[in-house]
Amino acid sequence: MTAMQDILPDLPCDAEGPIFAEPWQAQAFAMTVALHKAGLFTWPEWADALSHAIKHAQAEGDPDHGDTYYHHWLRALESLIIAKCVADEALLHALRDAWDRAADATPHGQPIVLENDPQRAFV
Amino acid sequence: MDGVEKAAQPVHPPSMTHHDHDNDHHDHGHGHHHDHDREHSELSEVALRVRALETILTQKGLVDAAALDAIVETYETKIGPRNGARVVARAWADPAYLARLRDNATAAIAELGYGGRQGEHMQIVENTPDTHNMVVCTLCSCYPWPVLGLPPVWYKSAPYRSRAVIDPRGVLKDFGVTLPETMRIRVWDSTAEMRYLVLPMRPAGTEGWSEEQLAHLVTRDSMIGTGLPLTPGASA
Numbered sequence: 001m002t003a004m005q006d007i008l009p010d011l012p013c014d015a016e017g018p019i020f021a022e023p024w025q026a027q028a029f030a031m032t033v034a035l036h037k038a039g040l041f042t043w044p045e046w047a048d049a050l051s052h053a054i055k056h057a058q059a060e061g062d063p064d065h066g067d068t069y070y071h072h073w074l075r076a077l078e079s080l081i082i083a084k085c086v087a088d089e090a091l092l093h094a095l096r097d098a099w100d101r102a103a104d105a106t107p108h109g110q111p112i113v114l115e116n117d118p119q120r121a122f123v
Numbered sequence: 124m125d126g127v128e129k130a131a132q133p134v135h136p137p138s139m140t141h142h143d144h145d146n147d148h149h150d151h152g153h154g155h156h157h158d159h160d161r162e163h164s165e166l167s168e169v170a171l172r173v174r175a176l177e178t179i180l181t182q183k184g185l186v187d188a189a190a191l192d193a194i195v196e197t198y199e200t201k202i203g204p205r206n207g208a209r210v211v212a213r214a215w216a217d218p219a220y221l222a223r224l225r226d227n228a229t230a231a232i233a234e235l236g237y238g239g240r241q242g243e244h245m246q247i248v249e250n251t252p253d254t255h256n257m258v259v260c261t262l263c264s265c266y267p268w269p270v271l272g273l274p275p276v277w278y279k280s281a282p283y284r285s286r287a288v289i290d291p292r293g294v295l296k297d298f299g300v301t302l303p304e305t306m307r308i309r310v311w312d313s314t315a316e317m318r319y320l321v322l323p324m325r326p327a328g329t330e331g332w333s334e335e336q337l338a339h340l341v342t343r344d345s346m347i348g349t350g351l352p353l354t355p356g357a358s359a
Contacts, residue, residue: 019273023170030192031186038185043315054263066281071169074173081176092172095175095178099171099174104163104164108164112164
Protein backbone atom coordinates (compact mmCIF):
# COMPACT_ATOMS: atom_id res chain seq x y z
CA MET A 1 0.00 0.00 0.00
CA THR A 2 2.70 2.49 0.96
CA ALA A 3 5.76 1.94 -1.10
CA MET A 4 8.04 3.77 1.28
CA GLN A 5 6.92 1.57 4.15
CA ASP A 6 7.67 -1.51 2.09
CA ILE A 7 11.13 -0.34 1.13
CA LEU A 8 12.15 1.10 4.48
CA PRO A 9 9.98 -0.63 7.06
CA ASP A 10 11.96 0.75 9.99
CA LEU A 11 11.51 4.38 9.09
CA PRO A 12 8.51 5.98 10.73
CA CYS A 13 7.56 8.04 7.70
CA ASP A 14 4.30 7.43 5.97
CA ALA A 15 2.82 7.52 2.51
CA GLU A 16 3.02 11.30 2.48
CA GLY A 17 6.77 11.22 2.46
CA PRO A 18 9.35 12.92 4.61
CA ILE A 19 8.33 14.51 7.85
CA PHE A 20 9.89 17.87 7.04
CA ALA A 21 9.61 19.23 3.51
CA GLU A 22 12.56 21.62 3.91
CA PRO A 23 15.41 21.95 6.41
CA TRP A 24 14.11 25.21 7.89
CA GLN A 25 10.95 23.40 8.98
CA ALA A 26 13.00 20.84 10.88
CA GLN A 27 15.05 23.61 12.50
CA ALA A 28 11.98 25.58 13.55
CA PHE A 29 10.43 22.41 14.95
CA ALA A 30 13.58 21.43 16.85
CA MET A 31 14.07 24.92 18.31
CA THR A 32 10.54 24.83 19.70
CA VAL A 33 11.06 21.42 21.27
CA ALA A 34 14.42 22.54 22.73
CA LEU A 35 12.99 25.77 24.16
CA HIS A 36 10.10 23.94 25.75
CA LYS A 37 12.57 21.52 27.28
CA ALA A 38 14.60 24.47 28.55
CA GLY A 39 11.45 25.75 30.25
CA LEU A 40 11.01 28.93 28.24
CA PHE A 41 7.32 28.16 27.78
CA THR A 42 4.76 25.51 28.66
CA TRP A 43 3.14 23.38 26.00
CA PRO A 44 -0.29 24.98 26.52
CA GLU A 45 1.41 28.34 25.92
CA TRP A 46 2.87 26.95 22.72
CA ALA A 47 -0.44 25.51 21.55
CA ASP A 48 -2.06 28.87 22.23
CA ALA A 49 0.58 30.74 20.22
CA LEU A 50 0.29 28.29 17.34
CA SER A 51 -3.48 28.45 17.33
CA HIS A 52 -3.25 32.25 17.34
CA ALA A 53 -0.81 32.22 14.41
CA ILE A 54 -3.14 29.95 12.44
CA LYS A 55 -6.12 32.22 13.01
CA HIS A 56 -4.05 35.24 12.07
CA ALA A 57 -2.94 33.61 8.81
CA GLN A 58 -6.50 32.60 7.99
CA ALA A 59 -7.62 36.18 8.58
CA GLU A 60 -4.93 37.27 6.11
CA GLY A 61 -6.36 34.95 3.48
CA ASP A 62 -4.34 31.76 3.95
CA PRO A 63 -6.62 28.85 2.93
CA ASP A 64 -4.71 26.84 5.55
CA HIS A 65 -4.61 23.51 3.80
CA GLY A 66 -1.80 22.21 5.95
CA ASP A 67 0.98 23.11 3.53
CA THR A 68 1.60 26.44 5.26
CA TYR A 69 1.66 24.79 8.67
CA TYR A 70 5.32 25.47 9.34
CA HIS A 71 4.87 29.11 8.37
CA HIS A 72 2.35 29.32 11.18
CA TRP A 73 4.73 27.41 13.38
CA LEU A 74 7.56 29.85 12.69
CA ARG A 75 5.36 32.83 13.32
CA ALA A 76 4.19 31.35 16.61
CA LEU A 77 7.79 30.75 17.64
CA GLU A 78 8.76 34.33 16.80
CA SER A 79 5.82 35.67 18.76
CA LEU A 80 6.74 33.64 21.85
CA ILE A 81 10.40 34.65 21.63
CA ILE A 82 9.26 38.27 21.61
CA ALA A 83 6.63 37.74 24.32
CA LYS A 84 9.23 36.09 26.56
CA CYS A 85 11.63 39.01 25.97
CA VAL A 86 14.37 36.78 24.54
CA ALA A 87 14.60 39.16 21.60
CA ASP A 88 12.60 42.04 20.27
CA GLU A 89 11.29 42.40 16.77
CA ALA A 90 14.03 44.84 15.78
CA LEU A 91 16.76 42.37 16.72
CA LEU A 92 15.10 39.50 14.83
CA HIS A 93 14.77 41.80 11.88
CA ALA A 94 18.39 42.94 12.01
CA LEU A 95 19.60 39.34 12.22
CA ARG A 96 17.36 38.31 9.34
CA ASP A 97 18.90 41.08 7.22
CA ALA A 98 22.41 40.09 8.33
CA TRP A 99 21.78 36.52 7.18
CA ASP A 100 20.46 37.83 3.90
CA ARG A 101 23.64 39.85 3.31
CA ALA A 102 25.73 36.86 4.41
CA ALA A 103 23.98 34.61 1.88
CA ASP A 104 24.47 37.24 -0.76
CA ALA A 105 28.19 37.38 -0.02
CA THR A 106 28.64 33.60 0.00
CA PRO A 107 29.76 31.96 -3.22
CA HIS A 108 27.25 29.42 -4.43
CA GLY A 109 27.85 25.95 -3.04
CA GLN A 110 29.71 27.09 0.05
CA PRO A 111 28.23 27.00 3.53
CA ILE A 112 26.45 30.21 4.45
CA VAL A 113 27.74 31.54 7.75
CA LEU A 114 26.86 34.78 9.46
CA GLU A 115 30.52 35.84 9.45
CA ASN A 116 30.14 36.37 5.70
CA ASP A 117 27.93 39.38 6.31
CA PRO A 118 30.01 42.32 5.06
CA GLN A 119 28.32 44.64 7.54
CA ARG A 120 28.83 42.32 10.48
CA ALA A 121 29.04 44.61 13.48
CA PHE A 122 26.45 43.78 16.04
CA VAL A 123 27.15 40.11 16.51
CA MET B 124 2.62 21.40 -7.22
CA ASP B 125 0.19 23.71 -5.55
CA GLY B 126 1.89 23.47 -2.18
CA VAL B 127 5.22 24.63 -3.53
CA GLU B 128 3.62 27.69 -5.06
CA LYS B 129 2.05 28.58 -1.76
CA ALA B 130 5.25 27.98 0.13
CA ALA B 131 6.91 30.58 -2.07
CA GLN B 132 4.63 33.19 -0.58
CA PRO B 133 5.03 32.71 3.12
CA VAL B 134 2.77 34.41 5.56
CA HIS B 135 5.23 36.84 7.12
CA PRO B 136 4.51 39.21 9.90
CA PRO B 137 3.51 42.47 8.19
CA SER B 138 6.64 44.21 9.42
CA MET B 139 8.82 41.75 7.58
CA THR B 140 7.20 41.94 4.21
CA HIS B 141 8.82 45.17 3.10
CA HIS B 142 12.03 43.35 2.36
CA ASP B 143 11.51 42.10 -1.14
CA HIS B 144 14.07 39.46 -1.81
CA ASP B 145 13.82 39.91 -5.54
CA ASN B 146 15.29 43.36 -5.25
CA ASP B 147 18.35 42.27 -3.36
CA HIS B 148 20.52 41.62 -6.33
CA HIS B 149 19.76 44.58 -8.48
CA ASP B 150 22.57 46.76 -7.19
CA HIS B 151 25.49 44.72 -8.41
CA GLY B 152 25.65 46.53 -11.69
CA HIS B 153 26.90 43.66 -13.80
CA GLY B 154 24.14 44.15 -16.28
CA HIS B 155 22.48 40.80 -15.75
CA HIS B 156 19.23 40.01 -14.07
CA HIS B 157 19.36 38.33 -10.68
CA ASP B 158 17.50 35.32 -12.02
CA HIS B 159 20.53 34.45 -14.05
CA ASP B 160 22.96 35.22 -11.31
CA ARG B 161 24.07 31.93 -9.86
CA GLU B 162 27.34 33.16 -8.38
CA HIS B 163 26.17 33.65 -4.82
CA SER B 164 23.85 31.94 -2.42
CA GLU B 165 20.34 32.72 -1.49
CA LEU B 166 18.08 31.78 1.39
CA SER B 167 14.31 31.86 1.31
CA GLU B 168 12.47 34.38 3.45
CA VAL B 169 11.45 31.76 6.00
CA ALA B 170 14.94 30.24 6.07
CA LEU B 171 16.34 33.69 6.88
CA ARG B 172 13.90 34.12 9.74
CA VAL B 173 14.74 30.67 11.10
CA ARG B 174 18.46 31.47 10.98
CA ALA B 175 17.83 34.75 12.77
CA LEU B 176 16.06 32.87 15.56
CA GLU B 177 18.73 30.22 15.77
CA THR B 178 21.44 32.87 16.01
CA ILE B 179 19.85 34.71 18.90
CA LEU B 180 18.85 31.53 20.74
CA THR B 181 22.34 30.09 20.38
CA GLN B 182 23.94 33.32 21.58
CA LYS B 183 21.70 33.25 24.63
CA GLY B 184 22.61 29.65 25.32
CA LEU B 185 19.02 28.46 24.94
CA VAL B 186 19.71 26.01 22.10
CA ASP B 187 22.76 24.45 20.52
CA ALA B 188 23.20 23.06 17.06
CA ALA B 189 24.01 19.51 18.14
CA ALA B 190 20.91 19.28 20.33
CA LEU B 191 18.75 20.56 17.48
CA ASP B 192 20.24 17.97 15.12
CA ALA B 193 19.53 15.23 17.66
CA ILE B 194 15.89 16.31 17.96
CA VAL B 195 15.41 16.31 14.20
CA GLU B 196 17.05 12.91 13.85
CA THR B 197 14.85 11.45 16.55
CA TYR B 198 11.67 12.60 14.86
CA GLU B 199 12.86 11.59 11.42
CA THR B 200 14.01 8.10 12.32
CA LYS B 201 12.72 6.90 15.69
CA ILE B 202 9.25 8.29 16.30
CA GLY B 203 6.33 7.42 14.09
CA PRO B 204 3.13 5.45 13.67
CA ARG B 205 4.93 2.10 13.84
CA ASN B 206 5.26 2.80 17.57
CA GLY B 207 1.50 3.15 17.93
CA ALA B 208 0.99 0.04 15.84
CA ARG B 209 2.99 -1.96 18.38
CA VAL B 210 0.85 -0.60 21.19
CA VAL B 211 -2.33 -1.59 19.37
CA ALA B 212 -1.00 -5.03 18.48
CA ARG B 213 -0.02 -5.66 22.10
CA ALA B 214 -3.49 -4.59 23.24
CA TRP B 215 -5.07 -6.99 20.76
CA ALA B 216 -2.86 -9.88 21.80
CA ASP B 217 -2.61 -9.41 25.54
CA PRO B 218 -5.78 -8.80 27.62
CA ALA B 219 -3.75 -7.83 30.69
CA TYR B 220 -1.97 -5.17 28.66
CA LEU B 221 -5.29 -3.92 27.32
CA ALA B 222 -6.55 -3.55 30.89
CA ARG B 223 -3.50 -1.48 31.80
CA LEU B 224 -3.91 0.59 28.66
CA ARG B 225 -7.51 1.37 29.58
CA ASP B 226 -6.54 2.18 33.13
CA ASN B 227 -3.51 4.37 32.45
CA ALA B 228 -2.60 4.69 28.80
CA THR B 229 0.45 6.88 29.42
CA ALA B 230 2.01 4.27 31.70
CA ALA B 231 1.06 1.32 29.50
CA ILE B 232 2.52 3.00 26.42
CA ALA B 233 5.67 3.79 28.38
CA GLU B 234 6.06 0.04 29.05
CA LEU B 235 6.91 -0.32 25.38
CA GLY B 236 9.45 2.46 25.62
CA TYR B 237 7.37 5.23 24.08
CA GLY B 238 6.82 8.41 25.98
CA GLY B 239 7.78 11.98 26.49
CA ARG B 240 6.80 15.06 24.61
CA GLN B 241 3.17 15.24 23.57
CA GLY B 242 2.51 11.84 25.10
CA GLU B 243 2.38 12.88 28.72
CA HIS B 244 -1.37 12.49 29.05
CA MET B 245 -2.62 9.75 26.78
CA GLN B 246 -6.03 8.21 26.62
CA ILE B 247 -7.14 5.38 24.38
CA VAL B 248 -10.56 5.46 22.77
CA GLU B 249 -11.76 2.01 21.79
CA ASN B 250 -13.72 1.23 18.69
CA THR B 251 -16.53 -1.25 19.25
CA PRO B 252 -19.16 -2.77 16.98
CA ASP B 253 -21.41 0.20 17.91
CA THR B 254 -18.99 3.09 18.14
CA HIS B 255 -16.27 4.45 15.91
CA ASN B 256 -13.85 7.03 17.29
CA MET B 257 -12.07 9.79 15.43
CA VAL B 258 -9.47 12.26 16.67
CA VAL B 259 -8.99 15.88 15.67
CA CYS B 260 -7.43 19.03 17.07
CA THR B 261 -9.78 21.83 16.18
CA LEU B 262 -7.52 24.62 17.42
CA CYS B 263 -4.11 23.69 16.08
CA SER B 264 -2.51 20.28 15.66
CA CYS B 265 -2.22 18.54 19.02
CA TYR B 266 -1.27 14.96 18.26
CA PRO B 267 0.27 12.06 20.21
CA TRP B 268 3.84 12.33 18.90
CA PRO B 269 5.41 9.39 20.78
CA VAL B 270 3.02 6.87 19.23
CA LEU B 271 2.14 8.47 15.89
CA GLY B 272 5.04 10.78 15.10
CA LEU B 273 4.30 14.20 13.68
CA PRO B 274 0.87 14.72 12.13
CA PRO B 275 0.21 14.34 8.40
CA VAL B 276 -0.55 17.44 6.36
CA TRP B 277 -4.28 16.83 6.19
CA TYR B 278 -4.54 16.58 9.98
CA LYS B 279 -3.17 20.12 10.20
CA SER B 280 -5.46 21.51 7.51
CA ALA B 281 -8.40 23.78 8.23
CA PRO B 282 -10.88 21.60 6.28
CA TYR B 283 -10.15 18.54 8.41
CA ARG B 284 -10.06 20.50 11.65
CA SER B 285 -13.47 22.00 11.06
CA ARG B 286 -15.23 19.23 9.13
CA ALA B 287 -14.24 16.39 11.43
CA VAL B 288 -16.52 17.86 14.05
CA ILE B 289 -19.37 19.03 11.83
CA ASP B 290 -19.51 16.12 9.41
CA PRO B 291 -17.43 13.18 10.58
CA ARG B 292 -19.29 10.72 8.37
CA GLY B 293 -18.55 12.86 5.32
CA VAL B 294 -14.87 13.08 6.26
CA LEU B 295 -14.72 9.31 6.65
CA LYS B 296 -16.24 8.93 3.23
CA ASP B 297 -13.46 11.12 1.82
CA PHE B 298 -11.02 8.70 3.39
CA GLY B 299 -12.84 5.81 1.75
CA VAL B 300 -14.44 4.59 4.93
CA THR B 301 -18.15 3.91 4.98
CA LEU B 302 -19.62 2.83 8.28
CA PRO B 303 -23.08 1.41 8.91
CA GLU B 304 -25.66 4.14 9.52
CA THR B 305 -26.34 2.68 12.92
CA MET B 306 -22.77 3.05 14.09
CA ARG B 307 -22.18 6.00 16.37
CA ILE B 308 -19.20 8.22 15.58
CA ARG B 309 -17.49 9.97 18.44
CA VAL B 310 -15.06 12.78 17.70
CA TRP B 311 -12.39 13.59 20.26
CA ASP B 312 -10.87 17.05 20.26
CA SER B 313 -7.25 16.89 21.38
CA THR B 314 -5.79 19.56 23.55
CA ALA B 315 -2.32 20.51 24.72
CA GLU B 316 -3.09 18.46 27.83
CA MET B 317 -4.89 15.38 26.50
CA ARG B 318 -4.01 13.21 23.51
CA TYR B 319 -6.06 10.37 22.17
CA LEU B 320 -5.11 7.16 20.42
CA VAL B 321 -7.84 5.21 18.68
CA LEU B 322 -7.75 1.50 19.42
CA PRO B 323 -9.27 -0.08 16.32
CA MET B 324 -11.10 -3.39 16.48
CA ARG B 325 -8.96 -6.44 15.83
CA PRO B 326 -9.65 -7.68 12.33
CA ALA B 327 -11.39 -11.02 11.99
CA GLY B 328 -9.33 -13.95 10.83
CA THR B 329 -6.25 -13.06 12.88
CA GLU B 330 -6.64 -15.68 15.59
CA GLY B 331 -3.29 -16.93 16.76
CA TRP B 332 -1.31 -14.19 15.02
CA SER B 333 1.82 -12.87 16.66
CA GLU B 334 2.04 -9.28 17.82
CA GLU B 335 4.45 -8.56 15.02
CA GLN B 336 2.03 -9.91 12.43
CA LEU B 337 -0.83 -7.94 13.97
CA ALA B 338 1.20 -4.73 14.01
CA HIS B 339 1.47 -4.89 10.23
CA LEU B 340 -2.29 -4.50 9.98
CA VAL B 341 -2.35 -1.30 12.02
CA THR B 342 -2.22 1.80 9.86
CA ARG B 343 -1.62 5.34 11.04
CA ASP B 344 -5.07 6.43 9.93
CA SER B 345 -6.70 3.57 11.84
CA MET B 346 -5.20 5.05 15.01
CA ILE B 347 -6.53 8.53 14.19
CA GLY B 348 -9.89 7.08 13.29
CA THR B 349 -9.91 8.16 9.66
CA GLY B 350 -9.20 4.61 8.57
CA LEU B 351 -9.65 1.00 9.53
CA PRO B 352 -6.93 -1.60 10.05
CA LEU B 353 -5.92 -3.71 7.09
CA THR B 354 -7.52 -7.11 6.82
CA PRO B 355 -5.48 -10.32 6.71
CA GLY B 356 -6.00 -10.74 2.99
CA ALA B 357 -4.92 -7.19 2.20
CA SER B 358 -1.71 -7.38 4.13
CA ALA B 359 -0.41 -10.91 3.52
